[in-house]
Amino acid sequence: TTRSWEYIKVSLSETGKVGIVQLNRPKALNALCSGLFHELNDAIRTLDNDPAVGAVVLTGLPKAFAAGADIKEMANTHFVDNYKSNFLGHWTEITQARKPVIAAVQGFALGGGCELAMMCDLIYAGDNAKFGQPEIKLGTIPGAGGSQRLVKAVGKSKAMELVLSGNMWSAEEAERAGLVARVFPADTVVAEAVKLGEQIASYSQVATQMCKEAVNKSFELSLAEGLHFERRLFQATFATKDQKEGMKAFAEKRAAQWTNQ
Ligand code: CO8
Numbered sequence: 001t002t003r004s005w006e007y008i009k010v011s012l013s014e015t016g017k018v019g020i021v022q023l024n025r026p027k028a029l030n031a032l033c034s035g036l037f038h039e040l041n042d043a044i045r046t047l048d049n050d051p052a053v054g055a056v057v058l059t060g061l062p063k064a065f066a067a068g069a070d071i072k073e074m075a076n077t078h079f080v081d082n083y084k085s086n087f088l089g090h091w092t093e094i095t096q097a098r099k100p101v102i103a104a105v106q107g108f109a110l111g112g113g114c115e116l117a118m119m120c121d122l123i124y125a126g127d128n129a130k131f132g133q134p135e136i137k138l139g140t141i142p143g144a145g146g147s148q149r150l151v152k153a154v155g156k157s158k159a160m161e162l163v164l165s166g167n168m169w170s171a172e173e174a175e176r177a178g179l180v181a182r183v184f185p186a187d188t189v190v191a192e193a194v195k196l197g198e199q200i201a202s203y204s205q206v207a208t209q210m211c212k213e214a215v216n217k218s219f220e221l222s223l224a225e226g227l228h229f230e231r232r233l234f235q236a237t238f239a240t241k242d243q244k245e246g247m248k249a250f251a252e253k254r255a256a257q258w259t260n261q
Helices: 034-048 079-084 089-096 112-119 134-138 149-154 156-165 171-177 186-201 205-217 223-237 241-251
Strands: 008-012 018-023 055-059 064-066 101-105 108-110 122-126 130-132 168-170 182-184
Touching (some): 008 034, 018 034, 018 186, 101 112, 112 130, 112 149, 122 171, 122 186, 149 156, 168 171, 182 186, 205 241
Parallel strands (some): 064 108, 101 122
Antiparallel strands (some): 008 018, 130 168
């Protein structure tokens, strides 16, 4: 977190338990250029590997979480080059983080910006947030989950409307659709996300990581296989010291002392 960054800012909450990554490219409303994504991936990887950190908050600027992929950077690229270089393939690296990642969205979350928010584990929105997949207006289509994660988040009809119209949803509409977990006054959304991060970080990291892993498996597996996976992980928690401590502390009416073991 101490190195210098060009396109992002990285910090820790006061307790040191929540990593905060702020996209910071104000000149272009946080358009996601290649350099920004490399820095973002480095920061998330570093925080994910930091034993003191229990959760991460990803946020942007008051006017824009991110206004999409950098249109100027990609405008003149061609299929064969994009294909050979696996253009933007590294975008999904954030989904490999084991620790919970909370998106705190203010202002525009458009195109790749909306897709980046959806790659996080949950979204908190400021009441000024705007979500959309405007790629259709540029003669292209969503390329980083807008036709897949969005459907899983809000269902077919609402997803179709968003990607085919290129219109934007307000924070309230996004919450009603289930894209967003909760809406807050814009100037408090980062603090609220950090507060949730602190709560998550106050639990056993083994348990929070297993929770995240199990929920994410529900997108990949059939119900029977998913339930099987969940039960196995649940059973596995009984091999941890933290499960023993958590249940002992309950019986003794005291706070649990987690060791992440
Ligand atoms: N890319 C590059 N520059 C951008 C972008 C962007 N996505 N968005 C805004 N900017 C720049 C503007 O060009 C402008 O720069 P300059 O001052 O040099 O002209 C600056 O940011 C400020 O923007 P505006 O003046 O336009 O600000 P407004 O408040 O008037 O408008 C909007 C804000 C409505 C957000 C407007 O900027 C806009 O429509 N932006 C583009 C939104 C968009 O179409 N996003 C989708 C991009 S495509 C995409 O994300 C595909 C992802 C595919 C991923 C594939 C992975 C494999």
